[in-house]
Amino acid sequence: MTKESDDSELVTKWLSNKLSPEELAEFQKSSRYTEYQKIFNEVESWIPPTVLTDDGFSELIKKRDKVKVVQWHQRSSLKIAASLLVVLSLVLLVFRNDSMTTVATGIAESREVLLPDSSIVYLASSSILSYNEESWNHARKLDLKGSAFFEVEKGSPFEVTFTQGVVQVLGTSFEVKSFADYGSVACYEGEVVVESGETKKKLRKGMGVRLENEKTPESFEFRNISWSKDISRYQSAPLSIVFERLAAEFDLEIASGSIDLTRTFTGAYSNMDIVSALNIVSSSMQLTYKRSNGAVTFVEL
Amino acid sequence: MKEVDSVCQEKTYHDLYESYAGRLRNFMYYRCGDLDKAQDLMHEAFVRLWENCTKVLVDKVKSYLFTTAHRLFLNQIEHEKVVLKFERRSDDKNEYESPHFLLEEKEFKGQLEAAISSLPEGQRTVFLLHKIDKIPFQEIADMQEISISAVHKKMYKAMEKLRGSILKETKI
Numbered sequence: 001m002t003k004e005s006d007d008s009e010l011v012t013k014w015l016s017n018k019l020s021p022e023e024l025a026e027f028q029k030s031s032r033y034t035e036y037q038k039i040f041n042e043v044e045s046w047i048p049p050t051v052l053t054d055d056g057f058s059e060l061i062k063k064r065d066k067v068k069v070v071q072w073h074q075r076s077s078l079k080i081a082a083s084l085l086v087v088l089s090l091v092l093l094v095f096r097n098d099s100m101t102t103v104a105t106g107i108a109e110s111r112e113v114l115l116p117d118s119s120i121v122y123l124a125s126s127s128i129l130s131y132n133e134e135s136w137n138h139a140r141k142l143d144l145k146g147s148a149f150f151e152v153e154k155g156s157p158f159e160v161t162f163t164q165g166v167v168q169v170l171g172t173s174f175e176v177k178s179f180a181d182y183g184s185v186a187c188y189e190g191e192v193v194v195e196s197g198e199t200k201k202k203l204r205k206g207m208g209v210r211l212e213n214e215k216t217p218e219s220f221e222f223r224n225i226s227w228s229k230d231i232s233r234y235q236s237a238p239l240s241i242v243f244e245r246l247a248a249e250f251d252l253e254i255a256s257g258s259i260d261l262t263r264t265f266t267g268a269y270s271n272m273d274i275v276s277a278l279n280i281v282s283s284s285m286q287l288t289y290k291r292s293n294g295a296v297t298f299v300e301l
Numbered sequence: 302m303k304e305v306d307s308v309c310q311e312k313t314y315h316d317l318y319e320s321y322a323g324r325l326r327n328f329m330y331y332r333c334g335d336l337d338k339a340q341d342l343m344h345e346a347f348v349r350l351w352e353n354c355t356k357v358l359v360d361k362v363k364s365y366l367f368t369t370a371h372r373l374f375l376n377q378i379e380h381e382k383v384v385l386k387f388e389r390r391s392d393d394k395n396e397y398e399s400p401h402f403l404l405e406e407k408e409f410k411g412q413l414e415a416a417i418s419s420l421p422e423g424q425r426t427v428f429l430l431h432k433i434d435k436i437p438f439q440e441i442a443d444m445q446e447i448s449i450s451a452v453h454k455k456m457y458k459a460m461e462k463l464r465g466s467i468l469k470e471t472k473i
Contacts, residue, residue: 011460012453015438035464042413043432046387048327049336057318060344064351231375270372 007032102130105146107251110229110271115140119158122149122229125271126248147177147245149188149227164211165196174203175227182241183211188227208235232277233268242281243298250274255297259287308362309354317362318347324434325370328444331429332374332422334383346370367444385418385425387433409467416466424459427452 013019014027027033105111105123113121113129116136123129127146132139140158152158154171162176164183172190177183185194186208194201196211201219203209210218220235227233232249234242240261243254249271267284269277282289282298289298306313322343329339346369350357357365387410417425426445430436438456442449 007461008454008457011457012450015453015456016449032464035467036460039413039460039463039467040432042409043417043429045389046410046433047390048330048433049386049388056322056340056344057315060318060347063344064348228375230372268375270375272372276373 100130101133102128104128107248112229117153117155119153120151124148124229124232124249125245144176144178146179147175149173149175149229152190165194168193168195173227177237177241179241179244181213182238184235184237185209185211186222186233186235210236212238230270230272231268232271234265236264236266239263239265239285246277246281246296250277251294253295255295257297257299259298259300306359307354308350308357308359313359314351314354317350317359321363321366322347324436325366327434328367328426328430329370329374331385331426334385334418342370342373345373364443368446371445383418383422383425385414387414412467412470413463416463420459420462424455424462427455428459428463431456 010019010023010027014024019027103111103113103123105125105127107126109125111123113123115121115131116133117140119140121129121142124147127144127148129142129144129146129148131142135141138156140156142160144160144162150158150160150169151173152169152171158169158171160167160176162178162183163180164178165185167174167176167185169190169192172192173188174190174192175184175186175188177185183196185192185203187203187205189205191205192203194203194209194211194217196209196217199217201209201217203219206221206223208220208222210220212218218236222233222235232245238261239256239259242265243256243261246252247254252274263285265281265285267280269280271277278289278291278296281287286301287298288301289296291297308314308317325346326339326343329342330336333339333342346366349369350362350366353365389410417428420428423445427441430441430444431438436444438452439449442452445452
């Protein structure tokens with residue numbers, strides 16, 4: 001054990017009141033303890049600026065009563081439709097292919113898939129994942145269409161084949177997005193190797209690669225290194241893909257008129273919240289939109 | 302047992318606002334360093350609560366508000382550099398101190414504010430929620446949907462960084 005991890009363990013124990021009386025007495029004698037106390041005493045005398053007034057509440061009521069409630073009935077009917085779709089596609093795929101296990105998600109549906117070696121795949125909406133359960137122990141190989149995040153248990157090589165290429169890993173976590181003419185791989189932990197056509201790239205934590213038809217693969221880096229199934233994150237993805245995903249995530253018909261769909265979007269939105277997702281995408285692309293029920297029309301500002 | 306408090310009642314809603322608005326706004330302030338934005342996010346969480354008032358039980362309101370605000374915050378596009386400022390509690394009894402001591406204290410406050418502002422967002426929020434709002438670690442973990450050991454780790458990292466920058470400043 002290094003000194004650093006010793007310290008961390010000691011302080012963590014102290015924070016959770018798990019030090020024995022002797023350990024505590026010892027710790028209280030250290031200069032580190034005195035320094036912590038000096039900081040704590042100062043910060044504990046602080047309050048955040050300005051105290052809330054009655055104004056806050058009346059302002060809230062104004063905002064509250066302006067909001068129209070649209071979402072809910074639409075949501076539940078959508079869920080039923082989506083799950084029907086999943087069942088249907090599952091039935092179709094399972095019957096067609098007996099040794100293969102296939103999991104498909106419908107519109108506005110995401111799934112957590114536990115693989116035989118307890119690696120986990122979070123499959124986003126409108127995506128298809130398949131693998132051979134029988135040969136899994138010899139070869140951890142999967143096929144993916146759509147978007148998924150992988151948490152891979154350590155072990156033999158783990159391989160994901162998608163439209164634009166292949167990712168190979170040992171044990172790590174990474175996200176693959178794979179659509180008709182755009183793909184990307186982002187590595188969140190460990191190391192992965194991406195092969196696409198002639199090129200082979202090694203990615204470490206915080207690195208990604210974009211794969212587009214007839215373009216050379218392009219690397220990117222990202223800072224926000226925690227992945228969440230509720231957040232859709234893009235790094236210079238063509239607007240066409242972002243619209244396609246919005247449509248799949250929220251069950252929308254999207255009309256984009258004359259907007260240039262090759263422009264790229266970098267950013268993130270919650271795929272749990274349609275209004276803010278639309279707002280984030282439109283405002284950062286200088287667009288505006290009209291929405292009625294399940295139809296959204298984007299126009300240039 | 303038939304008349305249960307409902308969030309949909311104006312009075313209950315107002316009481317809930319009184320209880321949680323301040324803490325919720327602080328939570329958002331620590332994260333984004335912008336008072337107006339913090340107030341907006343807090344309001345937005347309360348608007349959502351109203352929209353779902355039939356579904357959220359009174360004793361679940363607190364965790365509903367905090368997780369909603371947490372998600373709303375995550376929705377924002379990447380964040381800018383934050384600069385946090387604090388006031389002192391009025392019950393602070395430093396009127397007997399010498400001017401020189403007061404000056405030193407003021408400098409220390411400024412250094413610490415700067416050091417806290419430059420902490421990574423997650424560490425800063427955990428540190429301030431625990432130290433200023435006195436929220437137990439377990440509750441902080443629930444609010445941010447992370448494990449308690451992750452909260453401990455963030456707290457430790459924040460403390461070490463603050464200690465480091467204070468030691469550097471006061472050495473000369």
